[in-house]
Structures are given as structure tokens and as C-alpha cells.
Amino acid sequence: MKATDTSEPDYFHRVVDCQWACPAHTAVPEYIRLIAQGRFTDAYMVNRESNVFPGILGRVCDRPCEPACRRGRLDKDKPVAICRLKRVAADYRDDVAGLLPQAPAQKNGKRIALIGAGPASLTVANDLLPLGYACTIFEALDKTGGLMRTNIPSFRLPDKVLDEEIDMILNMGADLRLGTRAESMKALLDEGYDAVFVGSGAPHGKELDLPGRQEADANVHIGIQWLESVAFEHIDTIGKRVLIIGVGNTAMDCCRTSLRLGAENVKVMARKPRGFFKASHWELEDAEEEMVEIIVNHSPKHFVVEGGRLKGMMFEKLEYTLDDKGQIRDTEVVEEVFLACDDVVLAIGQDNAFPWIERDCGIEFGKWDMPVVDPITYQSSRKDVFFGGDAAFGPKNIIWAVEHGHQAAISIHKHCQGEDVSDRLPRGVNLLSTKMGLHEWSYSNDFEPAARRAMNHVDLKERFKKLDVEVELGFTADQVATEVERCLNCDIQTVFTESLCTECDACIDICPVDCLTIAPNGEEPAVRESLTAPAVNPDQPFFLSEPLKYTGRVMLKDENFCLHCGLCAERCPTAAWDMQQSVITIPYAAEEGGGSASCQQQKTG
Numbered sequence: 001m002k003a004t005d006t007s008e009p010d011y012f013h014r015v016v017d018c019q020w021a022c023p024a025h026t027a028v029p030e031y032i033r034l035i036a037q038g039r040f041t042d043a044y045m046v047n048r049e050s051n052v053f054p055g056i057l058g059r060v061c062d063r064p065c066e067p068a069c070r071r072g073r074l075d076k077d078k079p080v081a082i083c084r085l086k087r088v089a090a091d092y093r094d095d096v097a098g099l100l101p102q103a104p105a106q107k108n109g110k111r112i113a114l115i116g117a118g119p120a121s122l123t124v125a126n127d128l129l130p131l132g133y134a135c136t137i138f139e140a141l142d143k144t145g146g147l148m149r150t151n152i153p154s155f156r157l158p159d160k161v162l163d164e165e166i167d168m169i170l171n172m173g174a175d176l177r178l179g180t181r182a183e184s185m186k187a188l189l190d191e192g193y194d195a196v197f198v199g200s201g202a203p204h205g206k207e208l209d210l211p212g213r214q215e216a217d218a219n220v221h222i223g224i225q226w227l228e229s230v231a232f233e234h235i236d237t238i239g240k241r242v243l244i245i246g247v248g249n250t251a252m253d254c255c256r257t258s259l260r261l262g263a264e265n266v267k268v269m270a271r272k273p274r275g276f277f278k279a280s281h282w283e284l285e286d287a288e289e290e291m292v293e294i295i296v297n298h299s300p301k302h303f304v305v306e307g308g309r310l311k312g313m314m315f316e317k318l319e320y321t322l323d324d325k326g327q328i329r330d331t332e333v334v335e336e337v338f339l340a341c342d343d344v345v346l347a348i349g350q351d352n353a354f355p356w357i358e359r360d361c362g363i364e365f366g367k368w369d370m371p372v373v374d375p376i377t378y379q380s381s382r383k384d385v386f387f388g389g390d391a392a393f394g395p396k397n398i399i400w401a402v403e404h405g406h407q408a409a410i411s412i413h414k415h416c417q418g419e420d421v422s423d424r425l426p427r428g429v430n431l432l433s434t435k436m437g438l439h440e441w442s443y444s445n446d447f448e449p450a451a452r453r454a455m456n457h458v459d460l461k462e463r464f465k466k467l468d469v470e471v472e473l474g475f476t477a478d479q480v481a482t483e484v485e486r487c488l489n490c491d492i493q494t495v496f497t498e499s500l501c502t503e504c505d506a507c508i509d510i511c512p513v514d515c516l517t518i519a520p521n522g523e524e525p526a527v528r529e530s531l532t533a534p535a536v537n538p539d540q541p542f543f544l545s546e547p548l549k550y551t552g553r554v555m556l557k558d559e560n561f562c563l564h565c566g567l568c569a570e571r572c573p574t575a576a577w578d579m580q581q582s583v584i585t586i587p588y589a590a591e592e593g594g595g596s597a598s599c600q601q602q603k604t605g
Contacts, residue, residue, distance in 0.1 A: 001524055003546045003554070006495075009429040012582040014541065015559055016491045018082055021068035023403040024050040025427075025586050028065060028082055029491040033443060035088055036484040043089035045099055050586060051086075052123050052169075052402050053148075055161045058087025059472065060152050062249070062280060062397040071488055073537075073561065078452040080486045084475060090161075091474050096168075101130040103172045108132030110416045113193040115182045118146020119398050120199035120389030122169050123405025124412065127589040129172040131413060136193075137174055140181035141232075144170070147201050147390070148398060150228035151250065153257050154468040185357040185385070195384050195412045198357075198371075199405070202350040202390035208245060212303030216310040216344070220303070223254050223347030230257055230467070237261055239342025243313060244268045245300055246347035248278040254345045255292045260467045267339065268294045269313075272328070273320060286471070290460065298337060303344070312340040350395045370394070377421045378408040386411055409589040425587035431580040434492055438570075441579055443492055445566045447512075448485035489564050493582045496555055498546045500576035503553070507568035507577055508532065516568065517556040521547070531558055 004011060014020050018028040027046055034043035047054035061083050066072065069079030110133050114121040117139035125135045143149055144166050148157065170176055182188060188196060205222035207213075213220065219239065223246070229235040238261040244251050247270040255266045268287070270277060273296050277284065288294065298315040305311065315337045321330040352370060357363055364372040364381035371380050373387045380387060388404030390396060411421040434442045456473040463469050475483065508516045511532075519530035527544070528535055535542060535558045543557035569577040 001521055001527055001544055004541070004543045006543075009427050009584070011541070012429050012431075012493055013427065013584050015493060016582065016584070017068040017070050018065040018080075018490070019584060022050075022065045023400045024406065025403075025584065026050040026065075027491070027584065029487055029489050030583075031089060032080070032082075032085055032484050032487045033489065035085055035480065036444065040089050040092040041094045041096060041099070044093040044096060047086055047089055048096075049588075050402075050406075051399060052126050052405075053119065053165045053398070054086050055090035055165050056148060056157060057399060057402075058083060058085075058090050059161065060148075060157050061086070061399050063282075064399070070490060070561070071486055074563075075451065081452055081455075081475075081483050084455060084472075085480070085483060088475055088480050100168055101126075101172065103129045104132050106132065107134055110134070110194045111136065111192065112412060112416075113138065113188055113191070113196045115188075115196065115198045116140075116146055116200040116389075116391070117144040117166075117176065117178075118199055118201050118389060119148060119401040120391070120405040120408070121146075121197060122166060123402045124197050124199070124388070124409045125172075125174050126169045127406060127409035128412065129169070129174060131589060133413075133416070135174045137176050138180045138182050139176065139178050142179050143232075144176065144178070146199075147224075150231050151224050151253065153227065153253050153260075154231070155256070155260065155463065155471050156253070158468065158470050182356050185363070186361050189361065189384075193384075194416050195386065197408055197412065198354075198385065198387045198391050199389045199401070200354075200391045202352045202395045204351045204353050205346065206349040206351055208300060208346050208348060210300060210302050212305050215305040215308065216303040219310040219342065220344045220346065223250050223345050224350060226345055227253060227257065230261070235261070238263050240264045241341045241343075242266045243339060243341045243344045244347055245344060246270075246349070247294070248347060248349070249280060249283050250350075251345075251347035252279050252283040252287045254347050255287050256290055257467075258343075258345065259290055259292070260464055263343075266292050267341075268292060269298050269300065269315065269339075270294060270296045271299045271318070273297060275326065276328075289457070290463075301336065304338065310342070310344070312338055313344065314338050350390070352391060352394065354391075368394075374422075376407070376424075377411040378404060379411055379415070379421055383415065406588055410587070410592045413589040413592055425592055427587070428585040430583045430585065431493065431495065432583060434579045434581050441492070441566050443489050443581075444485060445489065445492075445564070445579075446485070447488075447563055447565060448482070450482050450486060452486065453479040453483045491582050491584075492564050492566070492579050494543075494557065494562065494564065494566075494568060495578045495580045496543070496545055496557070497576050497578070498548055498555070500574045501545075501548050501555065502574055502576075503548055503550050504573065506571045506573065510567045510571040512565065512567065513561045513563060515558045515560070515562045517558075518548070518553050519556060520552075521554045527556065531556060533558065533561075536560065 031043040031046040063083045066079040072079030114137045205224040242258045242263045244255045297318045301314045316333045323329045362382035366372045386408045388408045389401035514533035517532045537560040540560040545555040566579045
């Protein structure tokens with residue numbers, strides 16, 4: 001096998017599993033260490049550089065980082081509470097107004113139109129306003145936030161948190177036009193904008209075309225539109241018995257909102273077994289804590305209407321046969337089941353719709369009538385029109401929309417400066433020594449055996465009194481102190497220097513998880529078999545050194561279970577092993593492109 005090329009930035013990036021899994025590549029271990037030191041403001045700003053909305057995402061992020069967390073591999077699926085620690089930084093920070101980017105007084109002469117005031121468009125504005133661009137945001141509703149405000153209930157995401165972080169961007173000088181729906185792409189382009197970014201989301205909930213649907217229309221609601229009506233106080237009641245059709249995160253918001261509007265019996269109806277649910281497991285747990293019943297293996301058949309009024313729904317109860325990989329091999333209807341209800345909420349997915357974009361304006365549309373968008377540059381077939389968030393590739397989540405915004409901002413900047421939008425800076429990595437003394441490091445390297453801290457919630461009786469009572473209370477000081485120590489500091493890398501190794505095996509003897517091996521090189525299967533402990537995750541690359549000078553063997557390191565404890569470096573008598581922090585550098589619009597004097601001033605000032 002070839003020796004591992006540690007000069008390739010993605011090698012060290014992949015080792016930091018949480019940062020690698022985060023679409024926006026937030027420096028998770030770094031901000032957790034800052035929280036551990038009580039530097040909440042610094043932790044907040046580290047967050048904000050990449051994810052833009054730390055307080056928002058600290059409450060409602062879909063947490064792709066947490067399944068990747070190596071602590072979860074050691075503690076039976078109990079990763080570090082990364083998302084909730086993000087909220088800690090937001091809750092305890094000082095005023096950050098003086099630390100935020102500022103727009104220059106002298107603009108660069110370029111005008112950008114942003115469609116929708118959701119997370120993708122706001123991120124584009126966040127990145128372009130400091131570079132001197134004039135950003136105009138067109139929002140159909142009379143409030144900002146997009147799906148963050150209309151689809152996420154206030155008991156999960158308070159308006160105060162939304163407004164505060166959105167205003168950090170708007171206060172840089174964005175021209176916000178609320179209540180202004182984009183009616184024509186051609187008309188917008190005729191206004192002379194240098195670029196248009198479409199971040200309008202996926203605003204239409206899917207229908208359920210079954211017998212009785214039209215007759216029951218008064219009591220059948222489309223989930224995302226219904227949540228929007230609740231958010232804007234157009235709806236404040238619902239029936240006592242409610243069925244939620246669908247089992248994604250929107251369905252969880254619908255069932256919990258129903259309880260706060262007066263429902264007494266709420267059932268979530270799932271067509272498949274629990275292992276196939278789209279909802280995050282913590283959202284399911286929160287719903288079940290509030291006594292929502294989740295019923296599996298029931299497929300809707302028709303609405304039951306009597307005397308012009310909805311009485312309930314008929315379902316087919318299904319049995320599934322699974323193959324040895326856990327996939328459905330066969331389905332059988334075993335009986336029909338009637339469930340009475342007063343209202344039904346449909347939460348079975350979302351669709352995009354672009355009726356305002358003329359099909360002859362140079363923007364190509366493809367499958368599912370979606371715009372053809374480059375997945376790297378977010379540029380459409382018309383070079384001055386870009387898409388991001390749910391409008392680009394269909395429904396995902398907020399953190400993906402933020403990353404789309406960052407990448408689209410780079411492309412818009414390069415397009416406006418006459419540069420190739422595909423010619424982009426790569427990610428980089430810097431290694432910084434963490435050595436302080438012979439047996440001391442500049443980070444806490446003890447293994448904390450404590451279990452993941454559980455979030456405290458408002459009492460069940462209290463949370464239903466008002467729609468905007470935030471359920472999660474945040475971590476206490478004691479919980480924070482324990483949870484930050486659970487982080488394994490995966491960005492503190494074990495860096496190996498072959499020329500210093502004497503093959504004494506001291507590092508192998510002291511490694512608490514047996515992830516080190518010295519063995520002959522060869523083909524990959526043989527090398528894997530020689531590992532001290534079997535590699536249980538073949539997808540995780542392992543380190544392989546150049547030949548060692550005394551025997552020609554190689555140093556092997558299975559990264560999957562490494563604790564980054566530094567014992568190998570402490571024990572090594574020749575300092576062949578060292579602990580060095582990897583700082584992953586992520587290019588943003590400010591680092592890309594030549595641009596005007598105004599842009600240059602912002603990048604160097």
C-alpha cells in the first residue's frame with residue numbers, strides 16, 4: 001500500500017468526523033474547547049463564521065455532525081451533544097455587535113437580487129454585503145426567516161432568537177422588501193441586477209388524493225401551510241382528535257402544535273416500520289414525551305365523511321417481510337382499520353414550484369420541473385441566476401441551506417468580477433503544536449467517562465399553556481462542564497515522523513484502544529489483518545507511514561477509535577509521535593476573486 005499523504009488537507013479534515021459531516025464544516029472541537037474555557041463569545045463567533053445562525057441551529061439543526069461523532073462509536077450511540085453546546089455559546093455570549101462584519105461605505109457598484117428571506121438568501125447577503133455589494137431581498141411574507149419562522153414552531157425556536165440573528169445580517173445594509181412576491185424572473189432581470197439568487201425554498205406541501213378528500217376539505221390541512229397559518233396567528237384551534245399523516249420532522253411539528261391548539265388525542269400515522277422513519281429520533285422522542293401516539297404499518301385508504309363532515313379515515317394495516325439487509329422484500333395487507341378523527345394534517349413531503357420563472361428566459365428545467373443547477377457553483381444554465389437551499393435540489397435542512405448560500409456567494413462574487421465561477425480555492429489545513437511540557441498539552445486530554453447529558457424540559461403541564469413556551473431549557477452550568485469534557489478533541493491530531501521512530505513499541509503498548517500497529521507493508525487485505533485490533537469501520541481510512549528506517553516495516557493507525565488522548569506522544573522516547581491541532585481553512589466569498597478596490601480592502605482590512 002502507498003503511504004498516507006498527510007499533506008492532502010482532506011486527510012486531517014476527515015479525521016475530525018463531526019466537522020467533515022457538517023455541510024458547513026463548522027470547527028466543532030474548537031468551539032467546544034472555547035466553551036470549556038468559559039469563552040462563550042469566542043465560541044459563538046467561531047460558529048458564526050461557518051453556520052451564520054448559531055442560536056437558531058443550536059435549537060433546530062438536523063445534527064448531521066452527531067451520528068458521525070466518534071464518541072458515539074465508543075459510548076453506544078451517545079455522541080457529544082454538539083448541537084446543544086452550540087446553543088450554549090449563543091445563550092451565554094456577550095454582545096457581538098462590534099465583532100460582526102461591516103459593509104463598507106463605498107459600494108462596489110454591483111446589485112444582487114435575493115428571492116426569499118430564508119437561510120440560504122440570508123447567508124448570501126451575509127457574505128456579500130461586507131464586500132460592497134448592494135443586496136435587495138424580496139420576501140412574499142411580512143416577516144423574515146422563511147421556513148425557519150413558518151415551519152418551525154415557536155416552542156422550538158423563539159421569535160426573539162430568529163429576529164436577533166437575522167438582524168445581524170440585515171443591519172449590514174440589506175434592502176429588505178417584505179410583502180413583495182417575485183412575480184416574473186424576466187421583469188426582475190430587466191431591473192438591471194448583476195445577479196439573481198433564488199432561495200425561495202420548497203413552499204408547497206404534497207397532497208393526498210384519496211376518495212373523500214374533497215368532501216372532507218374543511219378539516220384536512222396541508223402540513224407546511226397549516227404551520228405557517230399557526231405561526232402568523234391565522235389559526236388558533238383544531239379538533240380534539242387529530243390524525244397526522246406522515247412521519248418526518250414536519251409531522252412531528254404538526255402533532256406537537258396540535259396539542260397546543262387544543263387537541264386531546266393525536267396520532268401520527270406511519271406507512272412503514274419505525275426503522276424507515278424520516279424524522280430524527282430526538283424529534284420522535286419529544287413527541288412521544290407529550291403523549292403523541294405513533295402508529296406504524298398503516299397506509300391511508302380513504303377519508304370517511306358523513307353528512308358532509310369528516311368522521312375519520314380508513315387505513316390498510318400492513319405486514320412487511322424484510323430481507324437480510326433490513327430492506328422491504330414483500331408487503332401484505334392484513335386488515336382494514338377505521339380511526340375516528342375531527343381533523344387530518346397531511347405532512348407527507350414538500351414540492352418546489354416556480355410559476356414565476358418563465359421557461360423562455362434562459363433557465364433550463366429538468367426532472368420534476370426543477371431548475372438544472374450545478375452542484376458545486378449553484379449556477380443555473382443562465383449565468384447570472386443562481387439557486388440555493390430547498391429551491392436548488394429539493395427539501396433538506398437549514399444547515400444545508402447555509403452551505404448552499406456560502407457557495408453561491410462565492411460564485412456570485414466571481415461572476416460579478418468576470419472570473420470563472422468554477423475556479424475555486426481548495427480547503428486547506430494548518431497544523432499547530434499543542435506541546436506545553438514533557439507530559440502536558442494545551443488541551444484537556446483526559447477521557448471523561450460520563451454519559452451524554454440530557455436536556456431539561458419545561459414541565460408537561462406548563463408547556464401547553466401558550467404556543468410560544470420554549471420546551472427545551474438549555475444546559476445548566478454543571479451539564480455544560482461535564483458535556484464539554486466528553487469531546488475527544490479530534491482536531492488535535494496524532495502526527496507521526498517516521499525518521500524519529502525506533503520501533504520500540506512503547507506507543508503500541510500504551511494505546512488504550514489498540515489502534516496502533518507496526519507491521520510489514522503489503523496489499524490492503526493483508527495489512528488490515530495485521531492490525532492489533534480489527535478495523536470495524538472499513539470506510540474510515542487508516543494511517544500508513546513510509547517505511548521505518550530499521551526494519552522497513554510501517555506504522556499503522558486505525559483512526560476509527562482513536563481517543564486523541566496523546567498517550568502515544570507522551571510515551572514516545574524520541575518524539576516520533578506529536579499532538580498538533582489541525583485548523584481547517586474554508587474559503588468564503590471574501591477570500592475568492594480579485595474584485596474591486598472595495599473588495600480588496602475588505603479582505604485585507
